[in-house]
Amino acid sequence: MPDFPSHDLPPLVGDQLKSLADFYNDPGLKPGWAAAAYHAMLAHYYQLQIPPEASVLEIGCGNGRLLSRLQARRRVGVDLSERLIQQACERMPDGTFHVQAGETLALDETFDIIILSETINFAADVQLIFERLHRVSHARTRLIVNFFNTLWQPLSFLAALTGMRTRQPETNWLSHDDVRNLLHISGWETVSTTGRILLPFQVPGLDFLFNRCLAPLLPPVCLAIFCTARPLPPSAAKAMTVSVIIPARNEAGNIEAAVRRTPEMGGGTELIFVEGHSSDNTWDEIQRMAQAFPEKRITCLQQSGKGKGDAVRTGFAAATGDILMILDADLTVQPEELPKFHAAIATGRTEFANGVRLVYPMQQEAMRFLNLCANKTFGLIFTWLLGQPVKDTLCGTKVMLRRDYERLAAGRAYFGEFDPFGDFDLLFGAARLGLRITDIPIRYCDRTYGTTNIHRWRHGWLLLRMVWFAARKLKFV
Numbered sequence: 001m002p003d004f005p006s007h008d009l010p011p012l013v014g015d016q017l018k019s020l021a022d023f024y025n026d027p028g029l030k031p032g033w034a035a036a037a038y039h040a041m042l043a044h045y046y047q048l049q050i051p052p053e054a055s056v057l058e059i060g061c062g063n064g065r066l067l068s069r070l071q072a073r074r075r076v077g078v079d080l081s082e083r084l085i086q087q088a089c090e091r092m093p094d095g096t097f098h099v100q101a102g103e104t105l106a107l108d109e110t111f112d113i114i115i116l117s118e119t120i121n122f123a124a125d126v127q128l129i130f131e132r133l134h135r136v137s138h139a140r141t142r143l144i145v146n147f148f149n150t151l152w153q154p155l156s157f158l159a160a161l162t163g164m165r166t167r168q169p170e171t172n173w174l175s176h177d178d179v180r181n182l183l184h185i186s187g188w189e190t191v192s193t194t195g196r197i198l199l200p201f202q203v204p205g206l207d208f209l210f211n212r213c214l215a216p217l218l219p220p221v222c223l224a225i226f227c228t229a230r231p232l233p234p235s236a237a238k239a240m241t242v243s244v245i246i247p248a249r250n251e252a253g254n255i256e257a258a259v260r261r262t263p264e265m266g267g268g269t270e271l272i273f274v275e276g277h278s279s280d281n282t283w284d285e286i287q288r289m290a291q292a293f294p295e296k297r298i299t300c301l302q303q304s305g306k307g308k309g310d311a312v313r314t315g316f317a318a319a320t321g322d323i324l325m326i327l328d329a330d331l332t333v334q335p336e337e338l339p340k341f342h343a344a345i346a347t348g349r350t351e352f353a354n355g356v357r358l359v360y361p362m363q364q365e366a367m368r369f370l371n372l373c374a375n376k377t378f379g380l381i382f383t384w385l386l387g388q389p390v391k392d393t394l395c396g397t398k399v400m401l402r403r404d405y406e407r408l409a410a411g412r413a414y415f416g417e418f419d420p421f422g423d424f425d426l427l428f429g430a431a432r433l434g435l436r437i438t439d440i441p442i443r444y445c446d447r448t449y450g451t452t453n454i455h456r457w458r459h460g461w462l463l464l465r466m467v468w469f470a471a472r473k474l475k476f477v
Contacts (some may be wrong), residue, residue, distance in 0.1 A: 020080060381467055428473070
């Protein structure tokens with residue numbers, strides 16, 4: 001079995017890597033009947049960007065079907081499946097193969113071309129892979145990624161059912177904006193993006209017509225999206241201090257885990273708990289943790305108002321860190337994910353980091369179906385409202401510089417005290433200040449204690465009213 005050092009990974013990422021390895025090691029997993037033709041099409045487009053003297057690394061190479069079709073001076077593949085790597089070695093004896101996951105990649109050479117062919121559609125942590133690739137890159141390396149167009153999701157499901165394509169694990173469906181954001185915050189600059197392939201199997205005459213003649217004219221509807229990127233010069237993270245604000249109402253069972261699992265970041269991390277009129281012993285538990293962990297900087301506050309928005313503003317007012325973070329006490333966003341947000345802000349790659357729960361598959365009970373639909377709808381509305389891609393407005397984890405928050409708070413009168421949740425207040429304020437807003441995908445997990453404080457219909461209606469209010473302030477002005 002490959003080594004997935006779970007102590008270096010958020011728990012759900014390590015679990016997902018093990019699950020993927022088990023899936024692809026299944027000897028009953030058979031290739032789809034259209035797989036060979038499809039990989040030949042992908043190889044054609046990859047070869048257009050690969051000089052014959054180049055060294056090539058493919059992350060998630062599977063059985064080597066794609067890599068074996070490419071002409072290059074050196075070809076190296078890694079995959080987390082021992083079974084598939086064995087098949088790749090048999091298929092391509094002159095290649096070099098390693099049983100590794102992209103998230104824990106550890107090679108001691110650099111490459112001219114790095115390929116991720118559909119790998120990010122199944123990866124446990126796409127951002128972590130992109131960050132890891134800097135270890136095997138040089139200044140002139142080109143990263144070429146192809147991933148599925150989300151428009152093809154229903155047809156992809158049908159193709160797996162009919163045996164056209166290989167049965168696959170649950171998929172990450174990423175948009176153009178998702179991939180560009182992930183590349184950017186991971187230190188890569190997108191060079192080009194294009195769509196390829198309208199007919200993913202061979203029909204004499206038709207595949208040439210669809211893929212060579214029509215596809216260049218219809219890139220938005222093509223199956224495969226190809227993205228080429230280059231590594232940005234290293235950007236050192238500033239040694240900034242961090243304040244993690246944790247609004248907590250009826251979350252007694254999660255307080256200790258929040259303290260133990262929130263990592264130290266930057267120049268030092270303080271935890272600010274803001275208790276909100278709980279009916280359980282949340283306040284007692286917060287005070288107990290402050291006494292039990294004197295080595296940690298823990299501040300215990302009780303809000304005078306109501307709602308998460310008031311709790312966030314109370315915590316932000318007391319914060320002393322350079323970077324302000326919100327972590328919901330239900331821990332459905334894992335505290336281990338917070339360093340991603342810190343890095344995005346501290347390196348200057350963004351000015352407002354917004355957590356996104358809608359990229360990776362969720363645990364079964366993490367979000368109800370109607371809530372999922374509402375979140376996607378609000379994401380589309382907010383992208384239009386703010387003029388920047390925002391996929392998930394209601395994820396509780398939002399991160400910004402304290403000095404930017406102070407500017408936002410000073411101009412709050414423009415919108416007024418209209419937001420009991422705090423999410424919209426921060427997003428609208430950041431947009432009005434012209435801050436760069438960047439989505440940070442996270443894995444969203446089940447709540448392990450208590451029940452949600454969100455009321456679907458009442459709060460949904462309130463959110464719609466706030467959207468209309470903001471539209472009058474941002475668009476119809």
